Amino acid sequence: MAKYYDELLKLCGFTDRDITQEGLRIEKAFQKLELGPEDMMNAEAWVRQHHDIELLGVRRILGLWIKELVDLVLCRDEGKKVVYYGFPTIAGPGMAIKVAAPEHVYCSCPDAVLCHSLGQIFNKLDPVLEAGEQNGLPPGHGLCTLQTIRVGGMAKGIIPVPDMVIMSSYYCDMGSKTDELLRERYGQPAIVVDGSMDSRWGEFPDYRPERVKFLGAELNKFIDKTREILGLDLTPDIWEKAMAFNKAVRVRVRELTDLMKADPQPVSIAASELATLLITASTGRSVTEGPEVIATLSKEVRERVRAGIGVLAKGSPRVMTFLTSFTDPSIARMIENAGLAMPVMFNSATLRMRPLESTYTTIGEKRAEVQLEVGMFHSSYGLAKRWAEVVEDFKLDGSIWGYQFNCRPSAETSHLIPKFVTETTGVPCLSLEVDYYDNRIYSAEALKTRVETFAEMLKSRKAEGAA
Secondary structure (H helix, E strand, O other): OOOOOHHHHHHOOOOHHHHHHHHHHHHHHHHHHOOOHHHHHHHHHHHHHHOOOOOHHHHHHHHHHHHHHHHHHHOOOOOOEEEEEOOOOOOOHHHHHHHHOOOOEEEEOHHHHHHHHHHOOOOOOHHHHHHHHOOOOOOOOOOOHHHHHHHHHHHOOOOOOOOEEEEEOOOOHHHHHHHHHHHHHHOOOEEEEOOOOOOOOOOOOOOOHHHHHHHHHHHHHHHHHHHHHHOOOOOHHHHHHHHHHHHHHHHHHHHHHHHOOOOOOOOOHHHHHHHHOHHHHEOOHHHHOHHHHHHHHHHHHHHHHHHOOOOOOOOOOEEEEOOOOOOOHHHHHHHHHOOOEEEEEHHHOOOOOOOOOOOOOOHHHHHHHHHHHHOOOOOHHHHHHHHHHHHHHOOOOEEEEEEEOOOHHHHOOOOHHHHHHHHHHOOOEEEEEEOOOOOOOOOHHHHHHHHHHHHHHHHHHHHHHHO
């Protein structure tokens, strides 16, 4: 007998066998989430309107996000230890914990999972945001809405209180502050990885050894605390396996990103974002099933490239954003409808990397050195420099620095990065105040006028250059 959720699941790439195998768990999770028949109908309409469901790869990625949501909601009921980490985060710690105890630990960034499932699929994130605002993070105070989602999810009882939390306080200061609130309320133990993003302007890609030592000591502290709290020994072998798992997904994401360089752009950036954020949000089925699912999408996109099929006209101005909305795919669609191709997000771009022959010995110091080389956790200059490099490497016509208004490291560079990028590359950069996690104020319609004006300017420049 058909269930009220069958049609949505099939739309999101589930087979009849999948539904049979997962049905009881899905139904239990949907009951906790208060998702009923009307929500399924609304979700079907939302998915059909905003996602490229003619592509099997997109449908299956949407299905992976639903699986991650179900695993998150039920992990405590199913006897697992629960570990959360924040976004953005240093790559490695979460995956290392999962590799150390794959059957006994659930580890994710729960707020990102809720955004991509309750937001991108069900368009029903507002009740969670409202619960967070009523339980310690009130609106109108410039507080991070991603953290509001985590607080709201716990307040509503739809995600469990974790056994341990990992948070980097020197990039996301709101994360550690929120963890203090949740520790007082629920008693959750938190490991705060501290550091510093202070450096001389122009110093990147170089950095002082003291920075590696300090951040490395913080990461080594995390390893010690994990042993103390969870009883897991994160040995060098565990870290190597974790990096191998991460690499398997990132290789597939890189293949997809390379295909997105085609003109015309073969698929919406909203589809690429769904794939790119899988590895950021979770260490579970997104990692085990993710590579094969992303490969399915890449195969379909490759066929589009060969056939010259695109979502915009050939020759459209090409831009980059830092991210696209975690919650609302209509925002990416709005930018594309304005006539701007978005082949890449900054966090999915392949960066220029120097050969690294580390002289450091501890796991923490080695991971710290890699993160400083990448640039984002190095300094504002490091991020600006990397941004300019990607603009040049992708031969972009413009870029959109969509800065998260309530994020200190993002907002403080609201005009610095556009100015630096334009002066360095000669390419215009729009500074656009956004909220990647909450579309109640920063909706597609609210951003449309500024994006359309920028698009017309880029089209005019491109036409003049071709004349």
